[in-house]
Amino acid sequence: MKGAFLGSCLLILAAETFLRFLDGRHQHRHRGRVPPGFETAVSAATVEQAGDYARARKNVTLIESVTGETLFLLFLFTPLLPGYDRWAAPLSGSPICGGVLFFLGLFLLARLFDAPFSWYRTFRLEDRFGFNRASPGLWISDQVKSMALTMVLIVPLAAGSLWLVTATNRWWLWVWGLWMAVSLFLMVISPYVIEPLFFKFQPLPDGELAQSVNHLMKEAGLRAGKVLQVDASRRSSHSNAYFTGIGKEKRIVLFDTLLEQMNRQEVVAVLAHEIGHWRSRHVRQRLLFSAAVSAAGFYVAYGLVSFGDIPAWVGAGELSLAAQLLVLSAAARIAGFFATPLSAAWSRHHEREADDFAIRLTNQPRALASALIKLARENLANLYPHPLYAWFYYTHPPLVERVTRLQNLPSATPEEAQV
Numbered sequence: 001m002k003g004a005f006l007g008s009c010l011l012i013l014a015a016e017t018f019l020r021f022l023d024g025r026h027q028h029r030h031r032g033r034v035p036p037g038f039e040t041a042v043s044a045a046t047v048e049q050a051g052d053y054a055r056a057r058k059n060v061t062l063i064e065s066v067t068g069e070t071l072f073l074l075f076l077f078t079p080l081l082p083g084y085d086r087w088a089a090p091l092s093g094s095p096i097c098g099g100v101l102f103f104l105g106l107f108l109l110a111r112l113f114d115a116p117f118s119w120y121r122t123f124r125l126e127d128r129f130g131f132n133r134a135s136p137g138l139w140i141s142d143q144v145k146s147m148a149l150t151m152v153l154i155v156p157l158a159a160g161s162l163w164l165v166t167a168t169n170r171w172w173l174w175v176w177g178l179w180m181a182v183s184l185f186l187m188v189i190s191p192y193v194i195e196p197l198f199f200k201f202q203p204l205p206d207g208e209l210a211q212s213v214n215h216l217m218k219e220a221g222l223r224a225g226k227v228l229q230v231d232a233s234r235r236s237s238h239s240n241a242y243f244t245g246i247g248k249e250k251r252i253v254l255f256d257t258l259l260e261q262m263n264r265q266e267v268v269a270v271l272a273h274e275i276g277h278w279r280s281r282h283v284r285q286r287l288l289f290s291a292a293v294s295a296a297g298f299y300v301a302y303g304l305v306s307f308g309d310i311p312a313w314v315g316a317g318e319l320s321l322a323a324q325l326l327v328l329s330a331a332a333r334i335a336g337f338f339a340t341p342l343s344a345a346w347s348r349h350h351e352r353e354a355d356d357f358a359i360r361l362t363n364q365p366r367a368l369a370s371a372l373i374k375l376a377r378e379n380l381a382n383l384y385p386h387p388l389y390a391w392f393y394y395t396h397p398p399l400v401e402r403v404t405r406l407q408n409l410p411s412a413t414p415e416e417a418q419v
């Protein structure tokens, strides 16, 4: 069993590395080539720089993932895991406190491992390509805040889950209920409690843009006050926009960097796309789907913990409940790998749906195409992902494909033809 499990974990790592290699090579072959339809807005030098940026990021990710995964597998499949498990259990006295200590220690180790990569990404890589705007002080304060926040969440969640496992019969249902309640609660309080710790959200300043936004929101039957701008420029010059929330907490957020880079028509087109996510209930669909998947996951975990022989998977004699759950998380990663392309395809379908909605709402496909080209240029996006890599991982359709689709739509209004 141990050999088959270790073999599967290594195969997944090899497959991920191969996909990254394939993508890097594909990108290199198209180095500096401007895609059709991008000629007026993007120069060959920018495409070349985008290629260098993608390669530099890929190299860091490759080193981080291969080292991290190797260390994790070493921990899992050697006497390190039972040793660490024995160390955590007696320190606390109770199985629940022991379990919490087990996860907390691993979380701190993982953060320690991540920190130098995050530092390198921010102050070497992003800096080299002119994106970074964060000071070392801000980076440190972000790290401390997010670490404290995660610990505040992990401790009660792990303690509550472990307690439910020991105290209830069909624990999978109760633990699932707890996790669902916590994620819904976090979604609701996040805009008021968590996000303001890092960012400042404001309504759009009065003016022509705010008027256009109000008009568009009214046309879509939504409240205009739900469109906010965020001071993303404090950390980076990357630009973006997103839609988030459920129930009364829905909102559309535009990065201040995006507002700097785009003209009014382009911002309106991006906003119409986000409204498309809102009106098509994409967040709710994904939430319901992840609720169903996690229910199935907890049910399988319950069956395996109750009737399986999880310690044998890693060649250990005996393991605490917390350690068995860690082994299961490695198994879940294997399942997650195979689910990745399905989830990505579903997300790409949502993106196309939001694009279509935006075109129906604004009648301006070329404004959206031009906004996407600007996003690609300003963020040095990878214009040549390998088709297999994009199919496997991309949550958005590859940019060239997306822009070509929009540019080929018939021009709806005479003024649109000039955009």
Ligand SMILES: [Zn+2]
Pocket: 273, 274, 277, 351, 354
């Ligand atoms: Zn979208």
